[in-house]
Amino acid sequence: MKNAKQKSRYLLPLRLTIYSSALFAVVHLYAEQSKLTVAISTDMPPYVMQSGSEGLEVDIVRHALEGYELEFVQMPLSDVQNAVQDKKADVAIGVLVDDGDIFYSDHLVTFVNFAITKKSDDLAIDSIDDLKTHPVLTWQNAYLELGGEFQDLFSPGSEYRSNYHEFGDQAKQVAQFWKADKQVIVIDRSIFEFFTKVMKQPIDSVNYHSLFPPVTEFKASFKDKAIKDSFNKKLKEMCQSGKYVKLLEMYDVELETTVCDKLPQ
Structure with missing residues (x-):
């Protein structure tokens, strides 16, 4: 009986250590999964400003990826286009659909x-x-x-x-x-x-x-389909709540039609 009690006394710290290690691993994995590297253009106000910390595109992405820790990495537009394919980012903002085993959002920003x-x-x-x-x-x-x-x-x-x-x-x-x-x-x-x-x-x-199409619209590319789907859902919610239009007004961007008018219902 005494040996059993001693054995139990020794096993408890071991179990706690194993449990703590497993919990730490889960928390660490979640933290890693909640971090996203976002490729975005060099400053082009009012869309990207203050070294990528402000701007219409930045705010749209922050709202649509709420809950994630975002690290914006600025690069030339030509590099942004292939940033996800080249494994330089988890998300790339302001791209055209191209070949590659990646996922594309609905249109998120419009240029005139x-x-x-x-x-x-x-x-x-x-x-x-x-x-x-x-x-x-x-x-x-x-x-x-x-x-x-x-x-x-x-x-x-x-x-x-x-x-x-x-x-x-x-x-x-x-x-x-x-x-x-x-x-x-x-x-x-x-x-x-x-x-x-x-x-x-x-x-x-x-x-x-006026020589060009009335608007040119761009998407975001994603490494992960589930994150892309969540992004699209939040973008639609921003349109339905009026948040998207408020961001346009805040940055003094005037558009006859917006991406919200073309989002799938």
């Missing part, structure tokens, strides 16, 4: 792109074809995102590719537009106006040319 010229340059820009004889300033991979005619004109190896200039930093893109004459900048209107105000340039001194 224009060709913009200075009134003083008096450039006749009535069609995409009119762009071919002017320096065209764009963001990275824009030739893939603005329709077939634009892609044919400025794809690598095309006749007019030398007139096409991509910028990984859209602040530099806008700054270059204001430096020289006879250029055309292709850019989202909200981004252009944000940087133009910061640079104290006159917004009323430009012409906006």
Whole structure:
């Protein structure tokens, strides 16, 4: 009897140790699973600001991935597109659907792109074809995102590719537009106006040319299907509650239609 009591006394700490180790392992596993690395573009206000800590895209993602610990990692747009495929992130924000064994969300953000010229340059820009004889300033991979005619004109190896200039930093893109004459900048209107105000340039001194689809919409890519499904559910809830529209208003982004209008019911 005495030996049994002694054995029991020794087994209890052992059991507690095993239980504590198992509990720690579960907690650690949960903590790891609740952390997500999110690839996002370099700053392009009002969508991404303050080194990726603020902005419309950032806030949308934080609300749609509520409950997860998010680490935003900024990179050029060309790298964001394949960040999940290349195992650089668990989630990538602002991508087009591409090949690969990954999962894509519903559309989460909308851009309204224009060709913009200075009134003083008096450039006749009535069609995409009119762009071919002017320096065209764009963001990275824009030739893939603005329709077939634009892609044919400025794809690598095309006749007019030398007139096409991509910028990984859209602040530099806008700054270059204001430096020289006879250029055309292709850019989202909200981004252009944000940087133009910061640079104290006159917004009323430009012409906006509507050459592209009314909107360009982007998705998020995910390594995990369950997280993608949860993201879509939260995004839909944001639309239904009016939270999405409030974020647009907060960042002064004006859209005739939003991604909420196209979400599956």
